[in-house]
Amino acid sequence: MGGYYGGRLAQQGHEVSLIARGEHLQALTEDGLTVESVHGDFYVHPFATDDPSEIDPVDVVLFCVKSFDTESAAVGLDELLDDGGAVLSLQNGVDNEEMLADIVGTDRVWGGVTYIFSTIKESGVIEHTGGPAKILFGHYHDLGDEPPERSTLAETFLEACEAADGMTADYTPAVHATLWDKFALICAQAGLTASTRQPLGRVRETDESWGLYRQVMEEVVAVAHAEGVRFDWDPVGKWMDAMGEGSGGQYSSLHYDLTHGKRMELEALHGSVVRRAREVNVPVPANRAIYAMLLPQQADSSF
Ligand SMILES: NC(=O)C1=CN([C@@H]2O[C@H](COP(=O)(O)OP(=O)(O)OC[C@H]3O[C@@H](n4cnc5c(N)ncnc54)[C@H](OP(=O)(O)O)[C@@H]3O)[C@@H](O)[C@H]2O)C=CC1
Numbered sequence: 635m636g637g638y639y640g641g642r643l644a645q646q647g648h649e650v651s652l653i654a655r656g657e658h659l660q661a662l663t664e665d666g667l668t669v670e671s672v673h674g675d676f677y678v679h680p681f682a683t684d685d686p687s688e689i690d691p692v693d694v695v696l697f698c699v700k701s702f703d704t705e706s707a708a709v710g711l712d713e714l715l716d717d718g719g720a721v722l723s724l725q726n727g728v729d730n731e732e733m734l735a736d737i738v739g740t741d742r743v744w745g746g747v748t749y750i751f752s753t754i755k756e757s758g759v760i761e762h763t764g765g766p767a768k769i770l771f772g773h774y775h776d777l778g779d780e781p782p783e784r785s786t787l788a789e790t791f792l793e794a795c796e797a798a799d800g801m802t803a804d805y806t807p808a809v810h811a812t813l814w815d816k817f818a819l820i821c822a823q824a825g826l827t828a829s830t831r832q833p834l835g836r837v838r839e840t841d842e843s844w845g846l847y848r849q850v851m852e853e854v855v856a857v858a859h860a861e862g863v864r865f866d867w868d869p870v871g872k873w874m875d876a877m878g879e880g881s882g883g884q885y886s887s888l889h890y891d892l893t894h895g896k897r898m899e900l901e902a903l904h905g906s907v908v909r910r911a912r913e914v915n916v917p918v919p920a921n922r923a924i925y926a927m928l929l930p931q932q933a934d935s936s937f
């Protein structure tokens with residue numbers, strides 16, 4: 635995701651630095667970044683490093699690591715942000731913003747979600763296969779507090795995203811509801827496509843599985859309600875309608891990780907639902923079952 639959105643903003647002429655590591659970093663440094671996208675292929679060659687201190691302080695950091703890397707990747711983040719700068723998490727899950735707020739301060743964190751299917755095809759090459767490539771973000775704040783006024787930086791960033799090819803963005807003051815809305819979707823989409831190893835279409839045409847897809851979302855929304863998150867819309871109805879149509883070929887990043895021997899974000903998804911549900915005393919049997927089925931398949935399992 636960082637390669638896709640960072641690449642798009644660099645393509646637009648913005649000053650972008652990429653933080654990466656290993657062979658991917660080597661390829662980015664030597665050969666630049668190639669993006670193969672359903673919205674049009676492109677190539678850029680921005681500065682890339684694994685050391686944030688090599689980059690002058692920036693206005694916005696797009697925080698795009700897997701959630702199990704949030705803490706380690708946030709080392710140096712405070713110094714990387716200019717005064718008044720902000721970090722925008724585009725990660726899945728509802729725990730990341732809180733962790734980032736502990737590190738750089740709540741007022742420097744934007745919460746965000748994105749709808750895109752993209753992966754590192756090979757070192758230095760990003761493949762974007764679908765999704766609208768849309769970012770929805772807002773100022774993070776403590777649950778129950780009034781959302782802050784939209785900052786000039788948020789407006790500037792929004793304009794930059796809207797002007798860029800192959801992506802779009804929107805601002806929302808309802809950042810908690812937005813994070814949980816996406817969380818409900820991803821727990822269902824990731825949980826069902828990974829545990830069945832089937833695309834959305836197969837899940838949809840199997841009544842029992844499509845019923846479980848809905849149940850996973852209902853449970854997540856029940857936990858959100860119990861924690862005090864308020865929605866001005868019906869997340870479950872909205873997603874059942876949206877995911878109930880279309881080609882049905884979509885999987886999820888969790889399915890990709892499972893089938894490519896990569897570590898899954900299980901703790902940030904169903905693990906987090908199970909733990910939070912316990913705190914607020916809400917039953918979540920469908921999420922618990924998916925968590926239990928996928929945990930033993932984790933790539934770093936010692937068995
Ligand atoms: N991919 C998608 O289509 C979507 C993903 N998301 C969410 O976005 C987040 C990111 O996912 P995704 O982009 O797929 O993840 P990837 O694993 O493809 O990319 C993350 C990259 O960050 C690198 N990285 C991690 N820590 C560091 C560090 N400290 N310094 C430098 N590089 C580092 C990783 O390196 P290494 O490989 O060595 O670990 C990897 O190259 C997740 O929360 C995911 O759920 C949300 C919507 C869609």
Ligand SMILES: CC(C)(CO)C(=O)C(=O)O
Nearest residue numbers: 748749750751823886887
């Ligand atoms: C919603 C979905 C499935 C695509 O944007 C996603 O977030 C993911 O695959 O991680």
